[in-house]
Amino acid sequence: MKLGIVGLPNVGKSTLFNAITKAGAESANYPFCTIEPNVGIVAVPDERLDKLSEMYKPEKTTPTSIEFVDIAGLVKGASKGEGLGNKFLSHIREVDAIIHVVRCFEDGNIIHVDGSIGPSRDIETIEMELILADMEVMERRVDRTRKMLKTGDKKYQIELELYEKILKSLEEGKAVRSMEFDIDTKKLVDQLFLITAKPVLYAANVSEDGIHSEESNALLDELFEHAKKEGSEVMVICAKIEEEIAQLELEERDEFLKELGVSESGLDKLIKSSYKLLGLISFLTAGPQEVRAWTIVKNTKAPQAAGKIHTDFERGFIRAEIVAYKDLMECGSYNLAKEKGLVRSEGKEYIMQDGDVTLFRFNV
Numbered sequence: 462m463k464l465g466i467v468g469l470p471n472v473g474k475s476t477l478f479n480a481i482t483k484a485g486a487e488s489a490n491y492p493f494c495t496i497e498p499n500v501g502i503v504a505v506p507d508e509r510l511d512k513l514s515e516m517y518k519p520e521k522t523t524p525t526s527i528e529f530v531d532i533a534g535l536v537k538g539a540s541k542g543e544g545l546g547n548k549f550l551s552h553i554r555e556v557d558a559i560i561h562v563v564r565c566f567e568d569g570n571i572i573h574v575d576g577s578i579g580p581s582r583d584i585e586t587i588e589m590e591l592i593l594a595d596m597e598v599m600e601r602r603v604d605r606t607r608k609m610l611k612t613g614d615k616k617y618q619i620e621l622e623l624y625e626k627i628l629k630s631l632e633e634g635k636a637v638r639s640m641e642f643d644i645d646t647k648k649l650v651d652q653l654f655l656i657t658a659k660p661v662l663y664a665a666n667v668s669e670d671g672i673h674s675e676e677s678n679a680l681l682d683e684l685f686e687h688a689k690k691e692g693s694e695v696m697v698i699c700a701k702i703e704e705e706i707a708q709l710e711l712e713e714r715d716e717f718l719k720e721l722g723v724s725e726s727g728l729d730k731l732i733k734s735s736y737k738l739l740g741l742i743s744f745l746t747a748g749p750q751e752v753r754a755w756t757i758v759k760n761t762k763a764p765q766a767a768g769k770i771h772t773d774f775e776r777g778f779i780r781a782e783i784v785a786y787k788d789l790m791e792c793g794s795y796n797l798a799k800e801k802g803l804v805r806s807e808g809k810e811y812i813m814q815d816g817d818v819t820l821f822r823f824n825v
């Protein structure tokens with residue numbers, strides 16, 4: 462899974478990105494790397510992995526991961542090639558979802574590109590650039606499809622109608638994610654890689670005294686209202702504090718969080734929200750060699766989940782032996798769970814559930 466961090470300049474994108482990647486680098490046996498200065502991979506925190514590792518004492522524990530990209534260069538006029546415009550746009554086409562950082566902190570020392578702080582206006586500035594970028598793509602599509610239609614193939618008629626509908630909606634200033642499509646049409650739309658079709662999560666970057674300050678509150682109200690109209694989610698975060706938290710050792714971190722009166726860091730919350738936004742769940746595999754979490758989309762069937770591990774697992778899928786994480790923990794061991802009849806044998810049509818501890822049987 463790949464998430465792109467966007468927002469106007471000086472809203473705290475890089476601060477948040479640095480906090481994310483530093484936090485990743487801190488957690489000992491979790492793999493972490495920065496591929497490029499603006500791309501980082503972080504482990505998805507999952508306490509089930511830690512508990513399973515206590516049970517299995519494996520040689521290694523491998524969490525599932527998320528890739529974050531700090532996408533700079535989005536300003537008014539970006540779609541026309543101003544700033545880092547085009548490079549920015551190619552980066553953002555590749556992500557699965559967008560984290561849109563919105564400035565909700567007051568700080569006279571930090572310049573706002575438009576001279577004042579205005580969450581709704583800021584969102585619209587960014588959204589408009591993204592809409593313009595998608596319009597360009599769709600204009601080219603419409604042109605090309607019109608030409609293809611002259612070959613006489615009927616399928617182009619259906620495509621052309623769809624593309625024109627999307628273009629019209631964009632011209633009205635609407636993001637593609639606000640449009641509704643049936644399942645087959647959705648597949649066509651997915652192939653267009655439109656930026657405004659991607660789900661978005663607003664990250665409200667509040668000041669250090671955060672939601673306790675009245676100024677932030679007014680800005681937050683504005684943001685929440687805007688998001689509600691769109692049907693988007695908001696999470697509140699203080700990038701500055703997250704950066705501080707990320708620099709602490711694990712034990713200090715827990716203490717600091719306790720002092721702040723919260724149970725988890727904003728980053729953990731961010732990762733969980735992203736999971737929810739994308740409709741993702743994890744299944745687990747456990748053995749003496751490795752305990753590991755795997756990311757799948759909700760409603761994935763067992764063979765396709767097996768394919769995440771290896772294509773052979775999917776091709777030669779026979780069945781999956783599954784015990785729910787909760788059942789396994791209550792029993793205390795796999796054998797006890799088996800004795801109690803809690804290890805199920807599931808076939809090709811089984812829909813994977815979050816926390817399924819799974820052993821795939823396959824034959825190739």
Ligand SMILES: Nc1nc2c(ncn2[C@@H]2O[C@H](COP(=O)(O)OP(=O)(O)O)[C@@H](O)[C@H]2O)c(=O)[nH]1
Pocket residue numbers: 468469470471472473474475476477566567568571666667668669699700701702
């Ligand atoms: N006071 C305050 N400053 C912040 C906060 N988040 C970021 N900043 C500062 O705002 C400036 C711009 O942040 P940066 O992350 O570089 O913004 P970007 O342009 O969106 O990547 C930096 O000086 C940050 O230290 C915050 O929550 N509170």
Ligand SMILES: [Mg+2]
Pocket residue numbers: 474475476533
């Ligand atoms: Mg930056």
